Amino acid sequence: MNIILLGPPGAGKGTQAKRLEALYGLKQISTGDMLRAEVAAGSAIGNEAKAIMEKGQFVPDPIIVAMIQNRIAQPDCERGFILDGFPRTESQAEALDTMLSARGLTIDAVILLDVNEEKLVERIASRCGEDGTRRPDDNPDVVRARLDVYRKQTAPILPYYERAGRLLHVDGMKDVESVGKEIDAIVAAAKKH
Numbered sequence: 486m487n488i489i490l491l492g493p494p495g496a497g498k499g500t501q502a503k504r505l506e507a508l509y510g511l512k513q514i515s516t517g518d519m520l521r522a523e524v525a526a527g528s529a530i531g532n533e534a535k536a537i538m539e540k541g542q543f544v545p546d547p548i549i550v551a552m553i554q555n556r557i558a559q560p561d562c563e564r565g566f567i568l569d570g571f572p573r574t575e576s577q578a579e580a581l582d583t584m585l586s587a588r589g590l591t592i593d594a595v596i597l598l599d600v601n602e603e604k605l606v607e608r609i610a611s612r613c614g615e616d617g618t619r620r621p622d623d624n625p626d627v628v629r630a631r632l633d634v635y636r637k638q639t640a641p642i643l644p645y646y647e648r649a650g651r652l653l654h655v656d657g658m659k660d661v662e663s664v665g666k667e668i669d670a671i672v673a674a675a676k677k678h
Contacts, residue, residue, distance in 0.1 A: 486511060486565035486672060487557075487590060489572070491643070492598030493635040495609040495628065496657040497664060501598070502567045504665055509672065510564040516571040519552050520544065530555070550580045554588070565593075573638055575645045593675040595646045596668060598657030602632055605658070 486509060490498045502513040523531030524538075530552055534544045549571065557566055572578040585591055610625045646652035655667045 486594075486676065487585070487592050488565070488672075489568045489592055489595045490598070491595065491639065492657055493600060493602070493605065494631040495605050496598040496600045497661065498569050498598060500661055501664060501668055502569055505567055505668070505672070508669075511567050512562045512565075513567045513569060514553065514556055514562075515569055516549055516553070519556055523552055546577050546580050549577070550584050553581065554584050557590075572642055574642060578642055578645045592651070593678075594653060594671050595651045596653050596655055596671060597643065598664065599654050600657040606632070
């Protein structure tokens with residue numbers, strides 16, 4: 486079971502990814518974490534990515550896709566994976582599909598956590614950590630800026646999956662348990678195919 490979780494910051498992707506990991510043995514893959522790990526490990530891909538990033542440039546899609554290919558070949562991804570933060574562009578989505586197809590794999594579900602942005606800003610701005618403090622990026626202005634970045638950088642991928650009939654919508658404004666149940670229904674339906 487291979488899943489892409491989409492949605493703006495604060496929509497609950499991280500919470501749902503952790504739940505899916507625990508329930509189904511999937512592994513959440515963050516391209517940012519992967520990049521940092523490859524650079525720290527001094528791998529060939531990591532060294533190439535580091536040289537590009539040191540010039541202030543974006544790491545090209547083929548390098549990111551190669552890292553994902555290496556990552557999903559690891560034993561902890563045997564039962565499947567959850568991508569969060571990738572793909573962000575149509576060319577990345579196409580490259581991902583091509584790489585997976587060559588390995589006999591596919592993305593089984595592309596799940597978008599739909600949210601009302603203003604209510605999301607209110608929800609995030611009012612949340613507190615376990616110690617009663619707030620995260621610095623939970624103030625309304627920062628949340629709105631992060632939503633703006635999401636609209637510009639990630640939302641453009643939605644039509645690619647929509648056209649292919651692969652985008653599944655979940656109401657991200659519901660409580661965590663209800664969102665989880667909707668996602669579980671999608672996973673159950675995808676497993677039957």
